[in-house]
Amino acid sequence: MSQSKVFFRSAAEIGPANTQIDQIKELFLKIPVVEKGDLVAIKIHPGEYGNTTYVRPVIVRTVVDMVKEAGGIPFITDTTVLYGGKRFNGADLLWTAAVNGFTDGSMNAPFISADGLLGDDSVVVPIGGEFVENITVASAIAKADAMIMISHCKGHPASGFGGAVKNLGMGCLDKEGKAKVHAPGKPDIDMENCIGCRKCIKTCPWNAISLENGKANIDKSLCKGELSCIDSCKFQAIVPPENSTTEMQILLGEASIGPIKLLPGKIGYINWMFDLTPGCDCFNFSAPSFAGNVGMLASMDPVAIDKASLDLINKKIAEEGCLHSITDVWGIDPTIHLEYAAKMGAGSMKYSLDS
Template structure:
């Protein structure tokens, strides 16, 4: 059977809730809501006000992890003190309970027995405090992964600082300063992301849902302090219980768009071999690239 992906061209907070409800999945217990909280200086990330009705619907806790940037890369989310301060500055703590899952060690280690590159994933230990997860992704480009969507939120997004370094270096180092000298090729890096994503999906199996918002479509991620402005018009909101299908559907909506910015966006995706993350995740059984798009 093809995975169901729900789609609407209307991008409003209320429509996001409607798309979640269309999936027919009620997330049980304590719900972790994974967002991208936005790097300091970034202009494209989706604000807490936009996500507020959705987070309140599931009575969720916003979860994030520290980044693996070295000092030279800029940004303030690479250590707990300044990351917490930024979460406050961006308004997340004004509206929600916020959990920086790797604020205090030690990390937890989840095995990836069938991983293509990684055999284990390191995550912020607080992830084990949650019964289910809602992944709210801002779909856009990415300087290293080509694009960012549901799979990136599962992989890089849920990994601790050491875990991020392991993914970026394809398992060579968990030192965040060394990882940029040993950054993996654009074949094994997407595969390492798929490996890490698979461990999170396995953990929350049947209790995880995904919403991708195709808005502010820059070739750069919300992790960039200075991001390029959007190159395409907004496309819509998608929802699915399958992270592979939802990312594939987003990619197809870009590819089949007649927007004049499409080629620029896809140059970023293709030059980083971004679609290989989707291919690798499908190969691992994380989800299916075959889907039924249900427009609402």
């Protein structure tokens, strides 16, 4: 398999004459997917309410300006989520995006909930995976002419790492698609540990948890498997299935091909490797970084850019001696979803780095 090109700009090179804005302008030119008149989705994660380490608005605004210079019509977008935070529906998503700095005034482009008000506005895409036959991609992404995907690289409790592939195979899907990927995560209750405190009941937005005989009970026909209930329990009474993270990564990798099939050759990827937090930007807080800033990457290949990101992050970790690798953050091998994405034809694990 041939190598994909990945372009790198190092955080170590940043200074008064070479800012992140300068670097993002250089990298944008390496991913020429925007043609005159294109409706261009700029897919970001605006951060959950309370999170402070998402990709900075000034980076996104710079990409908006570059899209306009290229003749495109940009809009910024993200999708609603399965957990009960401040991005569960389209109204809350836009509110949170505005609070975190992504407004029409600051971006000079509108922010759109890609899967609509309730997270069910989508297009069914046949993908023919080993485990996923069809996946549902959010409509505003599915119907765009091109997409620039800006991903904040960080750890993740389910996939070990969040980058471009996760942004495709989770962030571009509607609620139904997300639930399909999360299906292996439907947990059980450890009755000995459960004290019937009801905190998990209040956490679940799907009414999947109830109290029976003083103990929590999970209705798996209602459960979406996204596991925020685990964090709500101080008594370790909610137990995820064995191998659930591996199985979820497999589904994630397969699902990532959905948006690519809809926009073949029209997606450019930028990975932002700053504020390398252990948790996702979906967390309502930002924990200290597990390693120092690395820089930014751009590519036309989501698998290659993520593999290069992991290699550069692991190199940074080795230099600092803080961990052995990013796998140590959650004890999860993050290459599984990349390998399955590559198997689906999303990209290549082999790359050449141009810095």
